[in-house]
Each structure stands twice: as C-alpha cells, then as structure tokens.
Amino acid sequence: GQNIDQPTEMTATEGAIVQINCTYQTSGFNGLFWYQQHAGEAPTFLSYNVLDGLEEKGRFSSFLSRSKGYSYLLLKELQMKDSASYLCAVSVSGGSYIPTFGRGTSLIVHP
Amino acid sequence: KAGVTQTPRYLIKTRGQQVTLSCSPISGHRSVSWYQQTPGQGLQFLFEYFSETQRNKGNFPGRFSGRQFSNSRSEMNVSTLELGDSALYLCASSSASGGAQEQFFGPGTRLTVL
Numbered sequence: 001g002q003n004i005d006q007p008t009e010m011t012a013t014e015g016a017i018v019q020i021n022c023t024y025q026t027s028g029f030n031g032l033f034w035y036q037q038h039a040g041e042a043p044t045f046l047s048y049n050v051l052d053g054l055e056e057k058g059r060f061s062s063f064l065s066r067s068k069g070y071s072y073l074l075l076k077e078l079q080m081k082d083s084a085s086y087l088c089a090v091s092v093s094g095g096s097y098i099p100t101f102g103r104g105t106s107l108i109v110h111p
Numbered sequence: 112k113a114g115v116t117q118t119p120r121y122l123i124k125t126r127g128q129q130v131t132l133s134c135s136p137i138s139g140h141r142s143v144s145w146y147q148q149t150p151g152q153g154l155q156f157l158f159e160y161f162s163e164t165q166r167n168k169g170n171f172p173g174r175f176s177g178r179q180f181s182n183s184r185s186e187m188n189v190s191t192l193e194l195g196d197s198a199l200y201l202c203a204s205s206s207a208s209g210g211a212q213e214q215f216f217g218p219g220t221r222l223t224v225l
Contacts (some may be wrong), residue, residue: 044214103153
C-alpha cells in the first residue's frame, strides 16, 4: 500500500511564502499530484510531477524528489483566497494508476 | 465545456436504507472515479469505471457498488446504510483510465445518515 504524510494545518500571513510538505512511501511510484480544495467545494488540480525538480506555475510551484519520497508545494505572495485544504496524492504504476490521497493540509492565511 | 455534475447535492437517510448517487462526467471523458471524503480519513478511493467496466476497486465493503452507462454517466449505490457512511461523496472524471490523468471533480453529494 501507500503511506502519505502531510501536516494537518498551517497558518501564514498575507503576502508571505509558505511551503507545504508531503512525504510518501510507496512501491511503483508513478507521479504526484497536488490539489486545492476550498471549504465546501470540489478539489481542483494544481500540479502533477513525474520527474525530479521544481515546476513553476504562476504563484504556485511544486517540487519532487523521487529518491527521497518527498514533495512540496510552494505558494508565493499569499492571498486570503489561498486559504484552503491542499491535498497531496500519489499515483502508482500497474493496474489503473488510481491516485491515493493524503489527508490534506489546511492552510489558513490571515491579514 | 460543462463540468462534472452530481445529483443530488444533499441527502438525508436513516440507517438501513439504501441510496443511489449520480454523476455525469465532462463530455468526452470516459473514466469516472468515486471517492468518499470524511474529516478523519480524508479522500478515499471507492472505484473507477471506464467504458462501462469497473477497472479498480478500493477497500470498501460490498454494500458499496456502482455502474457506468454507455453515455459514461455513473451511479453509485450504498445499501443498508450505516451511521459511518455519512460523508461527502465525490466523483471525478478524466479523459482516460489511469491516475496519470488530471481528474476533474464534481461538487459532491453530502450524505447524512441518521
């Protein structure tokens, strides 16, 4: 099976930078997703990393280290609307590659 | 392009009853996955359907079942409801089978079992 670990909750100040970490233990690792979920809404896709390194997409960047079983999501220039839950999910090769989700990190951005 | 739709949005049932939830994927998407989301367990995979065939199944009891129709719409059924089945049920569609594809989630059905 897969084991995915991420912090339960984080707080940060508007305008700051925050890094949300995700560690995983799995066999047959294929790739890692990050999703954002606002309270009462559906998760929305942020990024998908397959190779090691940093991928930047506007204010959001995602990093992956396959050898360390580690990823992080970096949010810059935080805005109040970034307050949400951030879900890390791992897909494994073989079968249908169904992603396994972590329990999510609730990010609270305050003024 | 319309997003993933789920009906109903809210549902209240009592223990022992059964319930059917519906999901319409994005037009052209043939893969539909179902998830259960609770505060304690997070998002847990129930099953995935692709071209009317169940491709994968999560670790849930047989009371949870599903099906997919030729137009890719999917239904999920839970029989003999238990209090612990209270959760947000999300469906997600993607263009192909396999978790390497980005999944588009519907708004969910909030099920409360009394």
